[in-house]
Amino acid sequence: MGNLQRKVAIITGAGSGLGKETALAFAKDGTNIVICGRNYSKLEEVENLIKDKYAVEVLPIRADVSSEADVKVLVQATLAKFKGIDILINNAAVFQQYRILDSPLDSWDYQFNNNATSVFLMMRECIPIMRAQRSGKIINITSGLVREGAAGFGAYAASKAAVEALTFSVQDEEHKNGIQVALFNPGVMSTNLATIGDDPANVAPYLVEIAQSKAKNKKRVMQLEDFQFSNR
Template sequence: MSLLEKRVAIVSGAGSGLGRAASLAFAREGALVALLGRRRSKLEETASLILQQTGQETLIIPTDITDERQIDSAVQQAVQQWGAVHVLLNNAAVMEQGTVLELTTEEWQSQVATNLTGPFLLTKAVLPTMRAAKYGRIINITSAHSWNGSGGFAAYSAAQAGLESLTRTLADEEYEYGILVNLYNPGTLRTEMHATGKDPTVVTPDLIRLASLPLGGPTGTIVSYG
């Protein structure tokens, strides 16, 4: 039996990079995948690849993860289609330069909205169905910026640190409901955000493992590639 057989997974930022690679990997392991992202054309490309490689249909849900109404609607669509949500991969992110002195309030808020508030809103939206099922696996993509900081990336680093704290808080709050919440640091990947780095497919086995952790598995941890 595949590791994610009949599990329902929501992946944000599913149109490219790690989100696309993870969506494909989850589908290969039997998951039903809801693809979230701002660009419908990119989501359709991911869905086409999944159909070609696995024969599985997906849900394409164009979603701005900074908009709570769009997020609530996306989760409702997944639940209406498949009855539950078992796995959430908070992958969507933006990484833009700017020191504390340089950043405008709008630039700061924009990055925090995507990198921290978005995962909060998506998690909040899936928790009721996960609690009802007494099962959930939530993976938040992070980076070394969450604990090291990085000069010139003030908003991104601060949001990543916030996401780390949010993950540990959720792990504490949701453990009794069978929900495990962990961080994953893939290192530098070759994506639209980075011209160099590892191919995203090399880290997907780690994501599958976190998405299929057994009852009582680790929670509130940071797992790093390699």
């Protein structure tokens, strides 16, 4: 059991893929979990998996984290149950494949709202709580496509670049308040966004390690290679 026992973590996009596996990994470490997503039945499945295996509390909340109203309800419900928020994992993301010449504005807006605006809304709502505690850990998920790009991934890559810039700005703003903000690139995974890559269950434990880390904020992206000597 690590130093996250009885802490409270919010994980967005937790109904499947990396979000689901991250919820299970944190629960294994003794963390109380708030899982959110648009599909409540999937959240219930994750809740039942956690309750069957681990003696932690789980709060499933149907929420669209690109919606300001939903984010406020999510955070207030978390506070009502747990009285605090120690960890925020901004994992929720969407992808639509279009070459820029063919991309409708609706698709561009959809990806930015769900991949970048959601991170802004979740951090803005959680930071005052973490400030009051003088502690907190925020982990934002990015992608190698920010630097490499790829045909058909323009909007997705640009939205993740926005997440990186936002993360570095919040690092500067909040480090003095005891809040650590980290960026993590999990690499290619086999999820609903991709059919090839690593199993998310193999990646999720690294998010637990980041949350446990006492390292100072650094303007860099953490990758799996940073954990090559890990025992996990």
